[in-house]
Amino acid sequence: DAGVTQSPTHLIKTRGQQVTLRCSPISGHKSVSWYQQVLGQGPQFIFQYYEKEERGRGNFPDRFSARQFPNYSSELNVNALLLGDSALYLCASSVMRLTGPNEQFFGPGTRLTVL
Amino acid sequence: AQKITQTQPGMFVQEKEAVTLDCTYDTSDQSYGLFWYKQPSSGEMIFLIYQGSYDEQNATEGRYSLNFQKARKSANLVISASQLGDSAMYFCAMRGMKTSYDKVIFGPGTSLSVIP
Numbered sequence: 001d002a003g004v005t006q007s008p009t010h011l012i013k014t015r016g017q018q019v020t021l022r023c024s025p026i027s028g029h030k031s032v033s034w035y036q037q038v039l040g041q042g043p044q045f046i047f048q049y050y051e052k053e054e055r056g057r058g059n060f061p062d063r064f065s066a067r068q069f070p071n072y073s074s075e076l077n078v079n080a081l082l083l084g085d086s087a088l089y090l091c092a093s094s095v096m097r098l099t100g101p102n103e104q105f106f107g108p109g110t111r112l113t114v115l
Numbered sequence: 116a117q118k119i120t121q122t123q124p125g126m127f128v129q130e131k132e133a134v135t136l137d138c139t140y141d142t143s144d145q146s147y148g149l150f151w152y153k154q155p156s157s158g159e160m161i162f163l164i165y166q167g168s169y170d171e172q173n174a175t176e177g178r179y180s181l182n183f184q185k186a187r188k189s190a191n192l193v194i195s196a197s198q199l200g201d202s203a204m205y206f207c208a209m210r211g212m213k214t215s216y217d218k219v220i221f222g223p224g225t226s227l228s229v230i231p
Binding site for chain 2: 031033035041042043044045048050055056058088090092094096102103104105106107108109111
């Protein structure tokens with residue numbers, strides 16, 4: 001079975017531009033979460049979507065938005081890019097159990113560079 | 116607030132030796148889950164092992180075991196018989212069970228280098 005896929009792999013943008021990142025979860029997984037990983041740090045939670053609804057949001061500005069489609073794939077949008085948005089953006093999918101492991105399976109990430 | 120602390124920025128281990136990566140956590144939740152992930156230089160996060168807060172036995176997965184000491188709020192990862200392919204960043208993470216959503220808090224990570 002295919003794992004979590006993300007596109008594009010790398011992206012270079014300039015300040016003020018907008019970017020859209022895409023994620024396809026593992027088949028059967030209805031939950032998609034987005035994380036931002038700045039170089040040298042652990043991932044920071046941005047959003048979780050389940051059954052096309054936002055279920056949780058981390059401490060990120062409104063410039064960050066996301067959505068989930070009927071096939072459970074997801075897009076993360078970032079508007080008005082800042083230099084500090086340069087990071088590895090990770091998508092993770094899970095079956096969304098509130099108890100037990102409910103481990104999240106991560107994609108390879110999209111490395112965004114803002115110049 | 117939930118927090119994960121990993122006090123070892125970098126660790127070295129000889130090939131075939133065992134190594135312990137430290138993790139302490141802080142939470143007010145009674146029910147929570149603890150995870151360890153491996154991140155090679157390629158960037159992908161790889162799930163290694165899980166420990167539930169009510170699990171009485173320490174979790175084990177192949178060469179990985181989790182030394183869970185609930186009273187001390189520690190969840191150290193033990194890797195036995197280290198291999199060159201174990202060289203990577205290792206992240207300890209936690210998920211509280213009180214929230215209705217799937218937010219995972221990660222620590223800052225430990226860089227492990229396996230020496231031939």
